[in-house]
Amino acid sequence: MNDTAPPAAAAGVTVVYELTTADLRTIRDVRRRVVRAARLPLWLLLFAFPAVVCGLVLTVRQDGVAGVGVKDWLLLGIVTLALVLQFPAGQMFLTPPAVRRKRMEVGAEGVTGVPVHGNGGRRVLAWDSPLLGRYAEQRDAFVLLSGDRRARCSFLLPKRALAAPGDVDRLRVLLDAHLARV
Numbered sequence: 001m002n003d004t005a006p007p008a009a010a011a012g013v014t015v016v017y018e019l020t021t022a023d024l025r026t027i028r029d030v031r032r033r034v035v036r037a038a039r040l041p042l043w044l045l046l047f048a049f050p051a052v053v054c055g056l057v058l059t060v061r062q063d064g065v066a067g068v069g070v071k072d073w074l075l076l077g078i079v080t081l082a083l084v085l086q087f088p089a090g091q092m093f094l095t096p097p098a099v100r101r102k103r104m105e106v107g108a109e110g111v112t113g114v115p116v117h118g119n120g121g122r123r124v125l126a127w128d129s130p131l132l133g134r135y136a137e138q139r140d141a142f143v144l145l146s147g148d149r150r151a152r153c154s155f156l157l158p159k160r161a162l163a164a165p166g167d168v169d170r171l172r173v174l175l176d177a178h179l180a181r182v
Helices: 021-034 036-063 070-085 088-093 165-178
Strands: 013-018 101-107 110-115 122-126 134-137 141-145 154-158
Touching (some): 013 154, 013 165, 021 036, 021 134, 036 070, 101 154, 101 165, 134 165, 141 165
Antiparallel strands (some): 013 101, 101 110, 110 122, 134 141
16 A cells, blocks of 8 residues: 555645634634633623722712822723723734734644744644644634643634635544544
């Protein structure tokens, strides 16, 4: 038998896209569905924000505006920023345009072209990397999640970014061969 011909699954798939708010929403929704702890921060912030605002209002009513200290305003700012970052539009606002443009190649060796923040480079993530542990298929994208319990790292491979309709099936075969589906 001749093993020189690569199997169909070994053929790589290139994904080129620009990140959108809908993409961030997809990642958030998959992570909240898969990881129970990911559901908690939003509920905490939805209760914390009104509590901080009520605390500031009560302080202003008792002591006037001069009674509100720097710590109070800082706490309000931190809680507000954390709340804004829970929503994809807030995340998109803070994401520089250069980071929104993505090009990744998925092949037999792993995922190539994953952006590395800090040094501006790219790297190859092998299939046995702790950053690649499982994936979920949505109607419009594949979401790759890290293997840790909280899925702290995630990558998006939108189906709209694939060149040919057959690329979706090839990508699915590659992911099924190397990662657990959730």
